[in-house]
Amino acid sequence: MRAATYDGKGGVEVIKLRDDVPQPEVGEDDALVEVAFAGLNRADILEREGNYPMPRSPITIGGLEYSGIVRSTGSRVTNLAAGQRVCGLVTSGAHAELLAVNALALSKVPDGVSLRDAAAIPESFITAHDALFTRANFALGETALVHAVGSSVGLAAVALVKRAGGTAIGTSRTAEKLERAKTHGLDYGFLLDDGWRGRVHAATNGRGADVILDFVGAGMLDANLGVLASQGRIVQIGTMGGSGASLHLGLLLAKRAALHGTVLRSRPLDEKIALAKHFERALLPLFARGYLRAEIDRVFPLADLPAAHTHMESNANFGKILLAL
Amino acid sequence: MRAATYDGKGGVEVIKLRDDVPQPEVGEDDALVEVAFAGLNRADILEREGNYPMPRSPITIGGLEYSGIVRSTGSRVTNLAAGQRVCGLVTSGAHAELLAVNALALSKVPDGVSLRDAAAIPESFITAHDALFTRANFALGETALVHAVGSSVGLAAVALVKRAGGTAIGTSRTAEKLERAKTHGLDYGFLLDDGWRGRVHAATNGRGADVILDFVGAGMLDANLGVLASQGRIVQIGTMGGSGASLHLGLLLAKRAALHGTVLRSRPLDEKIALAKHFERALLPLFARGYLRAEIDRVFPLADLPAAHTHMESNANFGKILLAL
Numbered sequence: 236m237r238a239a240t241y242d243g244k245g246g247v248e249v250i251k252l253r254d255d256v257p258q259p260e261v262g263e264d265d266a267l268v269e270v271a272f273a274g275l276n277r278a279d280i281l282e283r284e285g286n287y288p289m290p291r292s293p294i295t296i297g298g299l300e301y302s303g304i305v306r307s308t309g310s311r312v313t314n315l316a317a318g319q320r321v322c323g324l325v326t327s328g329a330h331a332e333l334l335a336v337n338a339l340a341l342s343k344v345p346d347g348v349s350l351r352d353a354a355a356i357p358e359s360f361i362t363a364h365d366a367l368f369t370r371a372n373f374a375l376g377e378t379a380l381v382h383a384v385g386s387s388v389g390l391a392a393v394a395l396v397k398r399a400g401g402t403a404i405g406t407s408r409t410a411e412k413l414e415r416a417k418t419h420g421l422d423y424g425f426l427l428d429d430g431w432r433g434r435v436h437a438a439t440n441g442r443g444a445d446v447i448l449d450f451v452g453a454g455m456l457d458a459n460l461g462v463l464a465s466q467g468r469i470v471q472i473g474t475m476g477g478s479g480a481s482l483h484l485g486l487l488l489a490k491r492a493a494l495h496g497t498v499l500r501s502r503p504l505d506e507k508i509a510l511a512k513h514f515e516r517a518l519l520p521l522f523a524r525g526y527l528r529a530e531i532d533r534v535f536p537l538a539d540l541p542a543a544h545t546h547m548e549s550n551a552n553f554g555k556i557l558l559a560l
Numbered sequence: 561m562r563a564a565t566y567d568g569k570g571g572v573e574v575i576k577l578r579d580d581v582p583q584p585e586v587g588e589d590d591a592l593v594e595v596a597f598a599g600l601n602r603a604d605i606l607e608r609e610g611n612y613p614m615p616r617s618p619i620t621i622g623g624l625e626y627s628g629i630v631r632s633t634g635s636r637v638t639n640l641a642a643g644q645r646v647c648g649l650v651t652s653g654a655h656a657e658l659l660a661v662n663a664l665a666l667s668k669v670p671d672g673v674s675l676r677d678a679a680a681i682p683e684s685f686i687t688a689h690d691a692l693f694t695r696a697n698f699a700l701g702e703t704a705l706v707h708a709v710g711s712s713v714g715l716a717a718v719a720l721v722k723r724a725g726g727t728a729i730g731t732s733r734t735a736e737k738l739e740r741a742k743t744h745g746l747d748y749g750f751l752l753d754d755g756w757r758g759r760v761h762a763a764t765n766g767r768g769a770d771v772i773l774d775f776v777g778a779g780m781l782d783a784n785l786g787v788l789a790s791q792g793r794i795v796q797i798g799t800m801g802g803s804g805a806s807l808h809l810g811l812l813l814a815k816r817a818a819l820h821g822t823v824l825r826s827r828p829l830d831e832k833i834a835l836a837k838h839f840e841r842a843l844l845p846l847f848a849r850g851y852l853r854a855e856i857d858r859v860f861p862l863a864d865l866p867a868a869h870t871h872m873e874s875n876a877n878f879g880k881i882l883l884a885l
Contacts, residue, residue, distance in 0.1 A: 370818070452809045453809060456807075456809070471809060471812065471813060472813075473813075474809050474810050474813060477809075478808060478809050478810030478811075479806060479807075479808060479809070479810075480806070480807045480808075480809045481804060481805070481806055481807070482781075482804075482805045482806070482807045483803060483804060483805075484777045484778060484781070484796060484799050484802075484803050484804070484805045484821065485799050485803030485804075486803075486821075487796065487819070487820075487821030488796060488797075488798075488799060488821035488822060488823045489821070489823060489826065490821065491820075491821055491822050491823060491827075492820075492821050493695070493818055493819065493820045493821070494812070494818065494819045494820075495812075495816075495817075495818045495819075496809065496811075496812030496813035496814070496815065496816055496817050496818070497813060497816050498813045498814060498816060501814065502816075
């Protein structure tokens with residue numbers, strides 16, 4: 236089959252498009268999916284560089300999210316048939332023509348959602364939904380502060396906060412991304428300059444944000460705690476700024492705050508199945524009804540995966556970068 | 561009225577017993593309580609030293625928890641009458657003959673619970689209950705690690721964990737306290753030496769503890785994170801070891817862990833009322849039925865408050881130190 240593999244670790248030059256990759260083995264509980272579109276994520280770049288803390292397969296194929304059509308199913312699969320449109324998250328391997336996935340760990344794509352959109356939704360919306368609701372119990376009337384609001388997770392968080400009756404504040408290093416995020420419902424957009432903390436305080440009448448979603452971690456933690464409301468929750472969904480952080484514990488106590496860490500990719504199968512089922516039941520129908528929408532930056536053919544990586548590394552994208560198989 | 565006041569800040573010599581302190585003003589929503597017993601807490605020592613971050617009244621009277629009998633009520637109070645036995649938490653002032661409290665922010669003492677026990681219960685059991693259940697969602701079948709398990713909050717946590725169907729692991733610097741904590745249900749007691757982390761891992765078959773209650777904070781945080789189970793929760797109910805901590809954020813993410821800070825004393829009145837009502841409804845009946853019990857270390861007459869402070873500062877107490885009014 237065709238697939239984009241990493242031939243070693245390093246820059247975009249290690250990406251090799253091959254058409255002789257062995258087809259994945261389809262276990263008796265699996266579905267074989269013919270991939271239509273696949274997302275590109277920061278974790279793909281980390282993996283290409285050799286900086287992602289996951290073991291590599293002998294043939295390393297990137298790609299954590301996909302949409303496609305079921306071609307065949309294993310002998311014990313009863314919930315799916317060939318021809319079904321599906322999407323979901325995988326640990327790796329979505330940048331390939333074919334993908335074998337546990338048949339419970341994927342979601343059926345409802346009518347009214349295109350395969351193109353379906354590939355752009357799973358990682359960002361499952362991450363944002365899990366962070367906001369499962370971790371932080373975000374509730375109607377609350378205010379969320381979303382850093383890197385022009386990222387696909389950031390935009391998904393804004394859309395979910397607005398749909399749930401909340402107020403969304405976002406930060407970005409780019410004024411244009413803040414303006415575009417307003418089309419997803421962003422209420423307040425602030426450049427991440429010296430004044431952002433004061434602006435968050437002003438926008439919340441001095442209360443601070445009830446929930447903060449942050450990708451940076453070290454270096455931002457104490458600032459986030461400073462603009463957090465009493466009984467607020469910070470959800471750390473990345474540590475792009477480093478892993479060792481200093482934390483003002485006394486302020487954490489005084490605010491009765493909580494700091495949550497979360498990561499999707501390393502979860503065990505049972506939890507991934509639960510996520511996929513919840514995604515199918517609670518989130519995908521909101522796209523079918525037009526209440527939520529995926530923001531797609533650009534679609535590259537798989538052969539242009541190096542250019543797609545370079546585009547993401549330039550931070551110029553707004554929303555999801557997709558690969559078309 | 562009689563009261564123990566702090567005449568300045570410093571050692572036990574600043575404690576002055578007076579019998580000419582003006583009676584507290586009783587507002588129209590208040591009850592005037594004739595105090596029977598009052599607890600002594602670490603926060604009283606911090607306040608005496610001037611190290612507690614709360615503003616002082618012109619006449620500073622310590623004491624955060626009490627039991628007693630309602631002597632009179634304000635004009636708008638409908639839920640209480642003179643003669644009612646009550647107990648609860650206050651921001652200060654319990655080390656006095658009389659105490660004015662919002663009539664909704666106290667709890668009725670049920671039959672079968674003595675006023676002596678009732679004064680020993682509120683601070684430790686409300687703190688432990690709030691930390692375990694409200695913050696950390698402790699659930700049947702889980703394991704809690706309780707540091708300083710010989711403290712009254714530690715013993716309360718052990719009793720609640722066992723009552724809720726969990727496993728309790730405790731640490732202490734004193735072997736005798738570990739042994740005595742076993743009479744409250746402690747399953748595993750470990751000295752806080754170099755080997756405690758390995759012992760927690762062994763006792764949990766390598767999983768780690770689902771919930772950790774810690775008073776120390778800085779210096780313990782990374783060790784606690786190391787022995788925390790996947791999806792575990794650390795509740796920080798004190799920062800006796802300092803407020804600035806270093807935190808291994810990457811491990812927080814990888815474990816999908818949460819760090820909660822909590823403090824009771826500075827909460828607004830509406831939350832204190834909710835705590836008092838929940839305490840009356842859910843916790844005090846468990847004492848009346850004999851399912852939970854207060855551990856009382858010693859009862860000092862109020863005149864011996866300096867000796868009571870010294871006793872607590874020596875860390876020799878096991879369970880609650882009470883003052884008899």
